[in-house]
Amino acid sequence: MFTRTDLAFTSHGITCKGYLYRPAEAKGPVPCVIMGHGFAATRECGIAPFAEAFANAGYAAFVFDYRHFGASDGQPRQLLVPSREVQDWLCAIAFVRQLDGIRPDAIALWGTSFGGGLVTVAAALDGNVQAIIAQCPMMDGLASALEVIRYAGIAHVLKLSAHGAVDITRALLGMSPHYIASAGRPGEVAAMTAADCYDGYLALVPEGVPNTVAARVSSTLMTFRPVTQAHKVTCPALIQICEKDTVAPVAAAEKAAKKIKHAEVRRYDMGHFDIYQGANREKSVADQLAFLLKTFSR
Template sequence: MISENDTPFELSNIKIPSKTSGWNLDAWKYVPKNKESGPPFPVIVMAHGFSANKKMGLAPYAEEFVGKGYACVVFDYRRFGDSDGSPRECVYTSEQLEDYRTVIAWVRQQEEFDSQSVILWGTSYSGGHAVSLASEQNLKLACAIAQCPYVGKAAKPPFGVFLKMSAYGIVDLLRQMVKREPLYISACAEPGKMGAMTTPDSIAGLERLVRDKRDYPNRISASSMFEFPFYNPSSKASKISCPLLLVIGERDELCPLDFVLRRVVRASKNVSESRTPGGKTDKALSFQQTLVS
């Protein structure tokens, strides 16, 4: 077991006030111990995808980045992981985008970080957030990385399952309107079952990311599924104002490769791509292919 003294970075747990009074975003702050390249250090702001939290495999990415001289701030959205907020496990896209902006603003206020070298990283649904936020010129991002991003199109469930989920979603909306507990569905489920993600590799991918089942309840409010039709990061691709690297799995069954290429890569001269032979959760998604050069 590696002791903290043997690591090339200093790791601390921090709380960042969110836009909701009394709700804090829980985050890990990684700072390189090697002071030759800083401070201030370039900093990468990271969060996970749909229904996930930072305990699900983000630490190895942050450790790889910090080994290359970058600081990292890895956070959970409101309502997820160790962050505050209720009801739990409810996806509000606008809220998640706002949380990214909050953390970006926070890191710019820290003397140990280079305020002119703020980098955004996201995967899957948060990869879509990276695409969306890269188009916001006022954020003045140095660059962004979107791994296997959702950019407006995802695999659809069978029609019967779709109808059932829609009914559950409507009931959930009504329950929440009267301040009752949300109606939850599985976040990941076997193909043909009711869940937010039901491609053949969804369950296998989940098992790779979750070391302790207590860290991930595998549920999402049913009405969270209504976020997908109204969220289209690719519509902002032509406005991307900073270098954006897309790390794309060629066998990604959840976020189609051809749609990502057609709607994002070809939309802006600021976008470049790096492909891996695997899918969204395949081990072939190597760390080196996501590193900022």
């Protein structure tokens, strides 16, 4: 009931690649949901079912990889810089708006986990998207760092900072990055080490997608605070909160939702990674489709 095409656009001189899903029987231009994943993840990491659901419901969906990740270009690899990923979102929006068969006045942004914070900032900066969906969103890097201190201890955060310093030093010397794991077990050196992170994250990562990120990310995450930009989001927003979230603090998502004038909050009795699988995913998708139908019917 849909087609999928590889497309590419340029973000600040670097080629980013994405899949465009189109409903097979569209009789004219359709709304489009632009989709990006979370922390160090790619378009291959468990979000295809969401895109397929949108396409089967009559929407286009454009799922892209950020610079330095997945199918997109950019050296060094696995380099996560939040401000650059926001730029990638803005370039993806501009690209999709000019595609044939897409309604430029009916664009929704869909971000999950870290991507939920990214779409909040992108919507605030663009000012002309029609909707955002933020699934289990990371809305405050400072709050996330404090949560890591709570469950892993200050020594763990200091260790991550030390690895970050090594990576920054190597970059200044023109050397290859120093990497840490994106997700690890409790006690391991990794960006995410809560009890459910390793199994939950790896369940989304297919063979060939590295579970690594350049360690310098530890120096930028605390300053990435989408909650401070949330009041600038003027379009309808669906904020989906996992109440047992160990990665994206619930309080930060609630705070961001309160700042968005037209926010709709849905809550789920599950952990951060549960929402990508089985019946939990179906519930999330159903709420997303209901939100899109209501938004684009206005």
